Amino acid sequence: xxxxxxxxxxxxxxxxxxxxxxxxxxxxxxxxxxxxxxxxxxxxxxxxxxxxxxxxxxxxxxxxxxxxxxxxxxxxxxxxxxxxxxxxxxxxxxxxxxxxxxxxxxxxxxxxxxxxxxxxxxxxxxxxxxxxxxxxxxxxxxxxxxxxxxxxxxxxxxxxxxxxxxxxxxxxxxxxxxxxxxxxxxxxxxxxxxxxxxxxxxxxxxxxxxxxxxxxxxxxxxxxxxxxxxxxxxxxxxxxxxxxxxxxxxxxxxxxxxxxxxxxxxxxxxxxxxxxxxxxxxxxxxxxxxxxxxxxxxxxxxxxxxxxxxxxxxxxxxxxxxxxxxxxxxxxxxxxxxxxxxxxxxxxxxxxxxxxxxxxxxxxxxxxxxxxxxxxxxxxxxxxxxxxxxxxxxxxxxxxxxxxxxxxxxxxxxxxxxxxxxxxxxxxxxxxxxxxxxxxxxxxxxxxxxxxxxx
Numbered sequence: 001x002x003x004x005x006x007x008x009x010x011x012x013x014x015x016x017x018x019x020x021x022x023x024x025x026x027x028x029x030x031x032x033x034x035x036x037x038x039x040x041x042x043x044x045x046x047x048x049x050x051x052x053x054x055x056x057x058x059x060x061x062x063x064x065x066x067x068x069x070x071x072x073x074x075x076x077x078x079x080x081x082x083x084x085x086x087x088x089x090x091x092x093x094x095x096x097x098x099x100x101x102x103x104x105x106x107x108x109x110x111x112x113x114x115x116x117x118x119x120x121x122x123x124x125x126x127x128x129x130x131x132x133x134x135x136x137x138x139x140x141x142x143x144x145x146x147x148x149x150x151x152x153x154x155x156x157x158x159x160x161x162x163x164x165x166x167x168x169x170x171x172x173x174x175x176x177x178x179x180x181x182x183x184x185x186x187x188x189x190x191x192x193x194x195x196x197x198x199x200x201x202x203x204x205x206x207x208x209x210x211x212x213x214x215x216x217x218x219x220x221x222x223x224x225x226x227x228x229x230x231x232x233x234x235x236x237x238x239x240x241x242x243x244x245x246x247x248x249x250x251x252x253x254x255x256x257x258x259x260x261x262x263x264x265x266x267x268x269x270x271x272x273x274x275x276x277x278x279x280x281x282x283x284x285x286x287x288x289x290x291x292x293x294x295x296x297x298x299x300x301x302x303x304x305x306x307x308x309x310x311x312x313x314x315x316x317x318x319x320x321x322x323x324x325x326x327x328x329x330x331x332x333x334x335x336x337x338x339x340x341x342x343x344x345x346x347x348x349x350x351x352x353x354x355x356x357x358x359x360x361x362x363x364x365x366x367x368x369x370x371x372x373x374x375x376x377x378x379x380x381x382x383x384x385x386x387x388x389x390x391x392x393x394x395x396x397x398x399x400x401x402x403x404x405x406x407x408x409x410x411x412x413x414x415x416x417x418x419x420x421x422x423x424x425x426x427x428x429x430x431x432x433x434x435x436x437x438x439x440x441x442x443x444x445x446x447x448x449x450x451x452x453x454x455x
Contacts, residue, residue: 046141053137071109076106078104105299108295117287130268147432147440157420157424158424165417242374245364249365255360256437257357263356266345273344277342280334283335289319289320295313364433377418
């Protein structure tokens, strides 16, 4: 009887189904850029930084109000009830005739514009620096988000590679265990080989359980960061070509000392502190404002002195000059305070430059070391593969024992796992170098995205 599973149509159906399943799994996976955009709209720390940026910008704009025109509109309505009396009966009659209630209606529009206010001018200049400082702090949060997303992304890939290596090692050990049992049954090997293979299999089984748990935890971390469930990062495409470190360390350090967000923030803090000194010194200087007002007052039934209906319109233009003479030494002490804070801001700027330079040097040499490690692990993988081939052949001809094969396979799987992790560390290390120098931006993720498997 002919088996219908041998028909070519059925084989094509199975093949198409497998290909469709693989394509669907790849289509559901997410790239690094896609997950970063998701994290940008979900991560609480970054959203908090964005809201703080908006608040800082609004606060800075408040300082500009001191050099702008202010205007006010006031209106009033008053009612008075006047009752007159006297001890003289004759006068009382006349006074009662004058007793009555009356109302007063008024509206006033006034405006004032500063002509000379050095303290307000310094505060106005501070606003621009405060906005730049707020942008620098937001840049720090954005760079941290890029790095955190990339680290979580490659942590999942590293956990997947570790699980794959452990599973492959478990499969190989299971095969060696089965082979050792068969050889022992036919009398071509000892029970030692079988027990060694069994012990190795049990150890790898425990490692596989740990690897599965580690992968689940890493995926949960990535899910929490991007606000999704069941994230599946796209793996790196093979072969992976890593670029060498561009430029020398001095160029990266120079960038770090000038464009790093922390350095820019400290620089703006210094300039704000200098303007604060100017504001304090302005406490000894005069101020001059231009004022204008127009008021309209109406008494529909007169006043207490005059019962005639009246309307009064008054327009006033003027200059207000104020010269501070003595403020109980408050101004002098304020100046001393701002001078000390100016020195502090200058010291903070120097510290920010040193910290950025140190972090950049460390990131540069770590990246260079990581690239060298990748090359060494590539050679180790090739050597481990040759060792596996040799020990398998030696085991077949009786030159080596089963334990030698297991050790060689373990070295191969470990070399492959270490190589994959080293590549991820290089990619993240490149981002760390850019962050340390202040040059990291979302565009840098596009280069890594081009190395991933196409969905």
